[in-house]
Amino acid sequence: MNRRLVLAAALSLAASAASANPFVQTIMFDPDTREPLVARPHASAAARAPAIPREIVAYTGGHAPGTVVVNTTERRLYLVLADGRAIRYGIGVGRPGFEWAGSPTITRKQEWPDWRPPVQMLQRRPDLPRFMAGGPDNPLGARALYLGSSLYRIHGSNEPHTIGQAVSSGCIRMLNEDVVDLYDRVRVGTRVVVLR
Structure with missing residues (x-):
């Protein structure tokens, strides 16, 4: 399977898990580099987090x-x-x-x-x-x-x-x-x- 499709599927799965429960963090890893993949947070979870960085x-x-x-x-x-x-x-x-x-x-x-x-x-x-x-x-x-x-x-x-x-x-x-x-x-x- 195309590496780009694998990564897209993994990120989609992580985003789905986050939308089901925004308080649970799902960590997926790139199958080649073993680096963690970051999914976009569910919209309601992002709305709760303040955007004021230290x-x-x-x-x-x-x-x-x-x-x-x-x-x-x-x-x-x-x-x-x-x-x-x-x-x-x-x-x-x-x-x-x-x-x-x-x-x-x-x-x-x-x-x-x-x-x-x-x-x-x-x-x-x-x-x-x-x-x-x-x-x-x-x-x-x-x-x-x-x-x-x-x-x-x-x-x-x-x-x-x-x-x-x-x-x-x-x-x-x-x-x-x-x-x-x-x-x-x-x-x-x-x-x-x-x-x-």
């Missing part, structure tokens, strides 16, 4: 290397590096009425944090649980960076489709893989600049 970009914001800069208008977070560069991440930000600006420091770091909704949130949403143990279903996601003495955090999310949107109660949301990357690069005492 990347190194030029940065001229004037902040010292090591500073975390949150630009809520852009819905991007920058970790300033040396030599006029920064790592840029996509974020979710506070919805209208929950925007804020300031310059706190990171006062605590937590892996797979537990979640206790603050009193103000429970007053707005009495249906929320009073406590949720850390884990994949927890709204704080894989990591949390606590900001000053406020209730705000930079944290992961169990709702990756909200990255790039203004939906939170003021916290800065990130994809779990992005917040893990940031968590490993910053320390307690790091300055965070939140811009509106």
Whole structure:
């Protein structure tokens, strides 16, 4: 059989499997090179995945290397590096009425944090649980960076489709893989600049 037809059939089979269950990844291999073949994701799965890649970009914001800069208008977070560069991440930000600006420091770091909704949130949403143990279903996601003495955090999310949107109660949301990357690069005492 023609090699091109074999590859097309393999990709079609992988795409069919993805459309049947977008949460299951099917890996097919090229019969000649044994390299993995990549099928296009099912449209609904692609629609759920945010298109905000983590990347190194030029940065001229004037902040010292090591500073975390949150630009809520852009819905991007920058970790300033040396030599006029920064790592840029996509974020979710506070919805209208929950925007804020300031310059706190990171006062605590937590892996797979537990979640206790603050009193103000429970007053707005009495249906929320009073406590949720850390884990994949927890709204704080894989990591949390606590900001000053406020209730705000930079944290992961169990709702990756909200990255790039203004939906939170003021916290800065990130994809779990992005917040893990940031968590490993910053320390307690790091300055965070939140811009509106």
